[in-house]
Amino acid sequence: MATTALEKCCNGLTGGPKSHHSPFQEKGLTLIELAIAVAIAALLITWASNSWLPVTERLSATAVQSNTNRLFNLARTTAVFKNRIVTLCPLDAQNKCSSDWGLPVAIFEDTANLRAVSDRGQVIRFIQLATNGVIIPSKSSAHSWRSYFQFNPDGTTRGTMGNLTWCPPSETDTRAIHARVNLGGRLIWSQDRDQDGIVENAGGLPLNCRDLLNEYL
Numbered sequence: 361m362a363t364t365a366l367e368k369c370c371n372g373l374t375g376g377p378k379s380h381h382s383p384f385q386e387k388g389l390t391l392i393e394l395a396i397a398v399a400i401a402a403l404l405i406t407w408a409s410n411s412w413l414p415v416t417e418r419l420s421a422t423a424v425q426s427n428t429n430r431l432f433n434l435a436r437t438t439a440v441f442k443n444r445i446v447t448l449c450p451l452d453a454q455n456k457c458s459s460d461w462g463l464p465v466a467i468f469e470d471t472a473n474l475r476a477v478s479d480r481g482q483v484i485r486f487i488q489l490a491t492n493g494v495i496i497p498s499k500s501s502a503h504s505w506r507s508y509f510q511f512n513p514d515g516t517t518r519g520t521m522g523n524l525t526w527c528p529p530s531e532t533d534t535r536a537i538h539a540r541v542n543l544g545g546r547l548i549w550s551q552d553r554d555q556d557g558i559v560e561n562a563g564g565l566p567l568n569c570r571d572l573l574n575e576y577l
Contacts (some may be wrong), residue, residue: 389537420491420493428524431448436511443513444470447511448510449507456476457508458507461489461496462495464486465488465489484555486520493526494573495524495526498522512545517542517545523539533567534558537549538567
């Protein structure tokens, strides 16, 4: 009885009997909870990324279209204003026109029609068309891709017509865009005329990013 009274007294002073849970058990439970929280967060991030992908790719398409309009309009206007040949193209390490349209595109005076920059004073502006996805030019021959566009002093297209296609990172055809330049030097954006959700290329066929990329890259 004395022992029981003493235990009750001590328990009252200490707030009750001590827990028999090991500190390692408590720590283990916390780690499990943390692991579950991380797994849930990862699932939510994956879901959010997939949900936002169509939105971000459509925004990218709008930016590419805006940059391309600005590029061609400036090149054509400069040709007319300065009354000389103006070339626009991506420049390689030797400052020659390249078919890699992922590079910044230069607009430059090209009086000698060399399709290259020998003097930085020729350059009017550099414009980056896309920050993601791939821009694919039309073919200039059976084995080469178009590396430049030119404008005559009257604003018309110099040489043959051509086109550019932007395919998004996901290679989804319904988010791809396509522009062609007519003989008058005007940029024309393709439409989805058959209402299948995919715009048609210059030949009237729906864009197929996978086939284009397999051939281009």
